[in-house]
Amino acid sequence: MATKIDTVSSRDKLKPRREPYWHRVYKGCYLGYRKMAADSAGVWQARFSQEDGRKVTKSIGVLDDLPAHERFDKAINISREWFEHVGMGGATKAVTVLDACIDYASMVREKKGDKPADDLMARYRRWVEKDSIHKVELMKLTREHIKAFKRRLTAAPVKINKAGKMRERSKDSVNRDMATVRAALNYAKAEGKVTNDFAWSEGLKAYKNVSKRRELYLDRGQRRSFIEHAPDDLATFLRGLSMLPLRPGALAALKAGDFDARLSVLKIGQDKHGMDRKIKLPEATAVILKASAKNKLPTAPLFSRADGSAWNKDGWKWPIKKAATAATLPAGATAYTLRHSVISDLVHGGLDLLTVAQISGTSVAMIEKHYGHLRGEVAASALAKLAL
Known part of the structure; x- marks a missing residue:
């Protein structure tokens, strides 16, 4: 009974x-x-x-x-x-938001390598693990949880110098961090840890129209001056950034063994998206890389500091700022400005966007978004040739 x-x-x-x-x-x-x-x-x-x-x-x-x-x-x-x-096949054990993030990072590590996975975990430790949302079970996750998390993420200030000065976070940065959490929750749904995405499908949507083009462009003369005002080891690194459309971190990660001097081919084995790619180099660029790789072991940094160690963000930040000031470059010139300038030249020069995206290690959509406006002049030039 x-x-x-x-x-x-x-x-x-x-x-x-x-x-x-x-x-x-x-x-x-x-x-x-x-x-x-x-x-x-x-x-x-x-x-x-x-x-x-x-x-x-x-x-x-x-x-x-x-x-x-x-x-x-x-x-x-x-x-x-x-x-x-x-x-519906959902997990029988409780899975928290942080569990979902760690699971997703583990999958990325297995499929794409350590660098993208480490980047994910750094974001999760900073924005999820320290937030109250980390312990919420996916089955109990609500839109209110997500809305509150997004508000906290947006309101969190960031430190901009050693003195501890703070500034508001840009919504573009918030979008990037939200994207990593959204990816983790979507993966959890795909794996049956939760059966629907109602809690986050709207709440974790990106802020619209907040991604700005990288407007600061250095012409060839400015790039040359940038290199001339830098110490020898930094000058070599800046020259590499001025010849190749790579992210500074990807260039710093290159090993001497990644450059095949016989075929003039450079393998990019560590980048933001964790995928290998190869670039056939023109003779002038190959000559400079041969000189940089000379007498180095295959595992040594291709672009090294004076003491033989690899460059990193902390190592190049202040020397680059000093060199930019000495070269009287526009305020805000950084290592990444060189990548932007090189990609701008490639697009403006008429190279198709797919090839630009492939050698730059990004998507055609991103190239179109940030550099598509440059194709207007190329199109105008081509149309001018049709005039009778």
Whole structure:
């Protein structure tokens, strides 16, 4: 005979015991109420029978934040959501937002390598692990959780110098961080950890029209002056950035063995997207890389500092700023400005966007977004040749 647990009076009459009193919700799906002591508020539990006969359970909790007469209805609603989740193949164990992020980073590490995975984990440690959302179970994640997380992410200031001066985060930066969390949650859904994306599908959408073009462009004369005002080791690094459309980190990661002097081919093995690619170099560029690789072991940095170590962001930041000032370059000139300038020249010179994207290590969509406006002059020049 079934035991009633749907009213406060019926639960008060129950004898304390370890085994829950079960209420049938659907076939194979039960809501349980465990009462361990006469004055206990009782604990709610859901139980689901799988096709192979195994039973899985989920603790719902005491629900003592609600009036006693509302707890059964709340427990029923929670259990039904879980039954639907499990019935559609969802995970039976609780998975938190941070768990989902770590799982996604592990998948990226396996498929794309350490660098992109390490970048993901750095973002997750900074913006998820330290935020209250990290412990929220995916099954309990709501739009309000996501909206609040997005507000905190947007409002978080960032330090801009050693003195601790702070500034507001740009929405473009917020978009990049949100994209990593959105990717993790979408992967969790694809893996059956949660059955729908209702909680984050809207809340983690990117801010629109906040990505700015990199407007600062250095012409060849300015680039030449930049190199001339830098120390010898930095000058070699800047020359590399002025000849190749690479991210500064990708150039710094190159090893002497990545350059095949016989074929004049450079392999880019470590970049933002973690995918290898090869670039056939013109003779002038190959000559400079041959000189840089001369007498170096294959594992040595192709573009090294004076002490033989590899360049990194902390190593080039201030020397580059000093060289830019000495060369009287526009304020804001950085290592990345050279990449932007080189890509601008390639696009303006008429090279098709697919090839530019391939050698730059990015997507055609990104090249189109940031440099597509330069194609207008190329088109105009081509149309001019049609004039009779």
